[in-house]
Amino acid sequence: MKHIGKSYDKVDAKGILSGKPSYTGDFVPKDALIIKVLRSPHAQAKIKSIDTSKAKLIPGVEAIFTYEDVPNTRFTLAGQTYPEPSAYDALILDSVVRYVGDEVALVVAKDEATALKAMPLIKVEYEVQKPVLDLRTAMDHETVVHPEDDILNHIPVGQDYKRNICVSYHKRVGDIEGELAKCDYVVEGTYFDQATRQSAMEPFQSFGYIDHLGRIVIVSSTQIVFHVRRHIARALGIPASKIRVIKPRIGGGFGSKQTACTELMTAFVTWKLQKPCYLLYDRTEAQTCSTTRHAREWYIRVGATKDGIIQVIDMDSITDAGAHATHCFTTTTAGEHKSVPLYNKAKAVHYGTEGVYMNHTPGGAFRGYGATEALWPLECAVNRLADEMGIDPAELRQKNLIAAGERSLVYDPDEIMDSGLFQETVNKVKEMARWDERPHSWDIDERYRGGLGMALALQGSGVANIDVASVEIRLGDDGNYTLYTGSSDMGMGANTILTQMACEALGCPMESMTVVESDTDIVPFDPGSYASSTTYVTGTAAKMAAEELREKIIHKLAQFMEVKPEDIDFDGLVGVTKDGTKKMSIQELAPKLLVGTTCEQLTGFATWGSHTSPPPFMASIAEVKVDKQTGQIIPLHMYNCVDCGTVVNPKLARVQVEGGAVQAIGMALYEDVRYSSNGRLETNNFMTYKIPTRQDIGELHTAFVESYEESGAYGVKSIGEIVINTACPAIQHAVKNAVGADIRTLPMTPEKVFMGMDAKYKV
Template sequence: MKHVGKSYKKVDHKGILSGKPAYTSDFIPKDALIIKVLRSPHAMARIIDIDVSKALLVPGVEAVYTYKDVPKTRFTLAGQSYPEPSAYDALILDEIVRYVGDEVALVVARDEATALKAMPLIKVKYEVMKPVLDLHTAIDNETIVHPEDDIHFNMNVGAEPKRNIAISYHKTVGDVEGELAKCDHIVEGTYYNQATVQSAMEPFQTFGYIDALGRLVLVSSTQIVFHVRRHVSRALGIPTSKIRVIKPRIGGGFGSKQTACTELMVAFVTWKLQKPAVLVYERKEAQTCSTTRHGRDWNIRIGADKDGIIKVIDMYALTDAGAHGTHAFTTTTAAEHKSVPLYNKNTAVHYGSEAVYMNHSPGGAFRGYGATEALWPLECAVNRLADELGMDPAELRQKNLIAVGEQSLVYDEDEYMESGLFQEAVEKVKKMAGWDERPHSWQIDDRYRGGLGMSLALQGSGIAKIDTASVEIRLGDDGRYTLYTGSSDMGMGSNTVLAQMACEIIGCPMEYMTVVESDTDVVPFDPGSYASSTTYVTGTAAKTAAEELVKKIVDTFAKFMDVEADTIEFDGLVATTKDGSKTMTVAELAPKLLVNFGPTYGQLSGFASWGSHTSPPPFMASIAEVKVDTQTGQVTPVNFYSVVDCGTVINPTLARVQVEGGVVQGIGMALYEDVRYSASGKLETDTFMTYKIPTRQDMGTLHTEFVESYEPTSAYGVKSIGEVVINTACPSIQHAIKNAVGADVRTLPMTPEKVFMGMDEKYKV
C-alpha cells in the first residue's frame, strides 16, 4: 500500500514543537471574565443558607451565582451517545454537596485576583451530614447521597438511588454452582483495584462567548464536542442550533475529557451575562473535581477440570460510583464483554456488579474503560490456577483462549469473534521474553530477586450498534483535499491516521490532505474520541467517504475529457486515459467546477456515515520482568514485553507509541497511583506531590511488537489500539512479584509495604 502501514510524523508536529498557539488557553479572549468556583469543605452537606452580598461589593466582581440561580433540569456529564445510560443526577449547582470539592458557588470577576478576593466573603451555612465513605456500608446507609426525587434514567440500569445503588447489573449463563461442583480445581479470591486519576498534562479549561448571531460558542479541551453541545442544550434549555462547541488541540485526555467538567458552568455564565467568560482548573481542581477510574472490590471464582479447561467464570464487583453515576453502567457492562470472553471453554458464567453512590469524586471514563479493572482479578486468578495445576501459565491460557469463529457465553446472539491472531501473539511474546528458556524466579544477588509474570487482554473497537461517525472530504479549488471529522485528536495522532486512510484511496501525497476536526458548526457528527473508536469507526467512514469522492472526481474528469469513466486512471493528482491520449490534473479541474460552464459544475465532496454491528476486540499478550528488594519490598520494573494484535497497523510508529504510553499508565496503576481519602472524605492525593505517576525512571525498558490479523468488518482490516494497551500491566507485574518473592498482593497499588508484608504468609495483602 502507498500510505497504510507507513510511519508518518503527526500532521501537526511542527506547530506543536515550535510552540505555536494550539491549546484552549492560547485563544482565551483578553476581555473574558474569570470564573472561580467556591467548593465544599464537607463530603456531604445541605446548603441551608448562602450569603453572597459582601462578595458582590468587591470592585470588579460581575456576579456570584449559587444553586438558587441555575436551571433545575438534571443532566449527566457523561460523554455518551443519546440516550445515555448514565443517570441524569447532576445540576450546574446543587443545594446538596456530595464530596469535598463539590461546586457551591461561581464567582465571576474581571480578573483572577478579584475573584479570589471575593470568594472568602461568601458565607455558607451547611447542614453537615455523615458521609458515605465505606464501600461496604454504602447500600442502605443512613445517609442517602441522592435523596432528590427527580433523578432520571433513560433506561433500566437497576438503580435504586434511595438505597445508594447507582446501578445493578448481573448476567448469568448456565448453572454456575452446579458446574463448579463438577470442577476438579476451584480458585477463589478477593481483589481490589483502586481509583486512579487520568492526570493529563493539560487541565480542564473552557471559555465561552456570544457570537454576532447571538449564539453561545464554547471553546474547550474536550473529547466530545457534540455530546457537550447536547448537555448544554438540556441544562440551559436552549436549542442546539444556538450552541457551537469547538475543540482546539487537547493536551491529553485518557477519558477524563469524556466528561464535561467545566463546560456547563462556563455556558451558564456566558449565556446569563452575554459576555465572554473562562474557567481554567488549577491542578488541585483537576485532580479533585473531575472524575476517576472506578474503585472496585472484586470477588472471583474460576473452576477448571483436571486438564486445565476453565469451565466456570464467576465475577462480582462492588463499585465506588462516587457522587454521580457517570459512566457507572457502561464501564460495568464493558468490563464483562472485554474480560469473560477471553477464555471460552466455559459451560457457565456469572458477571455482576452493584455500583454505589458515595461521597467521593465521581467515577468516570479512564483508558481501558472497565476492562482494565476486570482483567486484573481474572488474570491473577488464572495465574493462581496455573500454579495449582502445576501448569505453565502460557499453556493454560492457550488451552482456553477464544478462537476466530467462536461465540462467548456473554456475547449477543449475532456476535462472534471475527478475527484474531491470539495464539500467535502469545507465542511471539514468549519468544521475545525468553519465557521457555529461563526461570521465572531467580536470585539476582544477596538482596534482590527477579521474576517474570504473564497476562493477556482484550478490549473493543467502538460501541457496537450505537456509535456512528460521519466524515466529509472536499476537493478544494486548488486541487487539494480537506477531511472534516468530529473526532478529537488528543495527541495520539488520530488526524494523521485518518489522513493516511483517506489518502490511500485518493492516491494523493499526505501533504495534499488537511484535517479539520471537532467544531460542531463545521464538521459532521462524530461521538468523539473514546471507546477505542477513531481508527475503526471514524477511519472506516473516512475510507468510504474517500471512495465516494474518487468516484465523483473520475466521473467528472470523464465528462471534461469526453471519455468513459472506466478508461481513466487517477492517482489523486492527475487523471490519464489508459491509452495515454488525454490527461488533466485535479488542480486544473477543481477551479472549473466552481463556475457555471462546461459539462459539470459544483464543488465535489465525499460523505459517509458508518457504525458497526460489532466491536472487534484487539488483543494483547504481555510478560513483565521485575526485580524486588527483599529488604524493603520495593519493586523495580526491568523489562515489559508486549505483542499486540490490532488488526492492520496503519502507522507503526504511532501504534508503538500508543502501546508504550498505555503500558506506562498501567505500571503507574500497578505500583504507584492511588486515590486516597482522609477519614472525613478529603482527597489526600490532590497534587503531583502526593499522587505519583511514573516517569521514565520508573518504567524499565519496553519491548513492543505486533501481529497483524485482518478484521473483515473494517477499512483495511483495522481494529483499535488505544485502550487495550493499559490492561496487562497490573496482572503481569503481580504475577512477576509473586514469582520473585512469593508475595500474592491482591490490592492495588502494590506498594513496597504490601509486597514486604506479603512475603510473610501470615499477612494477607
C-alpha cells in the same frame, strides 16, 4: 498499499515540537470575565443558606451564582451517545454537596485576584451529614447521597437510589455452583483496584462568548464536542442550534475529557451575563473535581478440571460510583465483554456489580474503560489457577483461549469473535521474553530476586450498534483535499491516521490533505474520541468518503477529456487515459469545476457505524526485580505483543502501546486516589499523586501480529485502550514468582510486598 502500514510522522509533530499549536487558553478574549468556583469543605451536606452580599461589594465582582440561580433540570456529564445509559443526576449547582470540592457557588469577576478576594466573604451555612466513605457499607447507609426524586434514567440499570445503588448488573449463564462442584481445581479471592486519575498535562478549561447571531460559543479542551452541545442545551433549556462548541488542540485526555467538566458552568455564566467568560481549573481542582477510574472490590472464583479446561468464571464486585453515576453502568458492562470472553470453554459464568453512590469524586471514563478493572482480578486468578495445577500459565491460557469464529457465553445470540490471531500473539510475546528458555523466578544477588509474569487482554473497537461517525472530504479550488471530522486528536495521532486512510483510498500523497476537526458548526456529527473508535469507526467513514469523492473526480475527468470513466487511471493527483493520449491534473480540474453554469464543488461524504466491536488482543510478560529487604518492585522489562488488525502506522501504534504500558505501570505500582477519614482527597497534586517517570518503567518492548478484520476499513481494529490492560496482573504475577507475595490490592507498594512475603499476611 501506498500509505497503510507506513510509519509517517504525526502531521502536527513539527508544530508541537516548536510550540506552535494553540490550546484553549491561548484563545481567551482579553476582556473575558474570570469564573472561580467556591467548593464544599464537606463530603455530604445540605446547604441551608448562602449569603453573598459582602462578596458582591468587592469592586470588580460581576456576579455570584448559587443553586437558587440555575435551572432545575438534571443531566449527566457523561459524554455518551443519546440516550445515555448514565443517570441524569446532576445540576449546574445543587443544594446538596456530595464530595469535598463539590461546586457551591460561581464567582464571576474582572480578574482572578478579585474573584479569589471575594470568595472568603461568601457565608455558607451547611447541615452536615455523615458521609458515605466505605465501599462495603455504602449500600443501605444511613445517609442517602441522592435523596431527590427527579433523577432520570433512559434505561433501567438496577438503580435503587434510596439504598445508594445507582447500578445493579448481573449476567448469569449456567449453573455456577453445580459446575464448581465438578471442578478439580478452584481458586477464589478478593481483589481491589483503586481509583486512578487520568492526569493529562492540560487541566480542564473552557471559555464562552455570545456571537453576532446571539448564540453561545464554547471553546473547550474536550473529546466530545457534540455531546457537550447536547448537555448544554438540556441544562440551559435552549435549542442545540443556539450553541456552538469548538475544540482547539488538547493537551491530553485519556477519558477525563469525555466528561463535561467545566463547560456547563461556563455556558451558564456566559448565557446569563451575555459576556465572555473563562473558567480554568488549577491542578488541585483538576485532580479533585473531575472524574477518576472507578475503584472496584472484586470477589472471583475460577474453576477448572484436571485436563486444564476452565469450566467456571464467577466475578462479582462493588463499584465506587462516587458522587454521580457518570459512566458507571457502561464501564461495568464493557468490563464484562472484554474479560470473560477471553476464556470461552466455560460451562457457567457470572459477572456483575453493585455500583454505589459515595461521597468521593465521581467515577468516569479512563483509558481501558472497565476492561482494565475486570482483567485485573481475572488474570491474577488464572495465574493462581495455573500455579495450583502445576502447569505453565501460558499453556493454561492457550488451552482456553477464544478463537476467531467462536462465541462466549456472555455474547448476544448473533455475536461472535470476528477475527484475531490470539495463539500467535501469545507465542510471539513468549519468544520476545524467552519465556520457555529461562526460569520464571531466580536470584539476582543476595538482596534482589527476579520474576516473570504473564497477562492477556481484550478490548473493543467502537460501541457496536450505538456510535456512528460521519466524515466529509472536499476537493478545494486549488486541487487539494480537506477532511472534516468531529473526532478529536488528543495527541494520539488520530488526524495522521485518518489522513493515511483517506489518502490510501484517493491515491494522493499525504501532503495533499488537511484535516479540520471538532467544531460543531463545521464538521459532521461524530460522537468524539472515545471507546477506541477513531481508527475503526471514523477511519472507515473516511475511507468511504474518499472512495465516493474519487469516483466523482474520475467522472469529471472523463467528462472534460471526453472519454469513459473506466478508461481513466487516476492516482489522486493526475488522471491519464489508459492509452496515454490525454492527461489532466487535479490542479487543472479543480478551478474548472467552480466556474460556469455547470459548476460543482466535489465532496465525498459517508456515515458509518458497526454492528460489531471487534476486539484487539494483547499478550504481555512483565520482568521485575524485587528488593527482599524493602519490598520495592523495580520494573526491568515489559514485553507487549498486540493484534490490532492491520497496523496503519507502525510508529504511532508503537507509541500507543508504550504510552498505555507506562500508565498501567503507574496504576500497578505508584498511583492512588486516597481519601482521609472525613472524605478529603489527600492525593490532590503531583507531589502526593505519584505518576511514573522514565526512570520508573524499565525497558518497553513492542511487537505486532496482524490479523485482518473484515468489517472495517483495511482490516483495522483499535489499539488506543487495550494497551493499559495487562501490566497490573502481569507485574503481580512476576512479583509473586519472585518473592511469593500474592498482592491483591492496587497499587502494589513496597510495604504491601514486604508484608506479603510473610504468608500470614494477606495484602
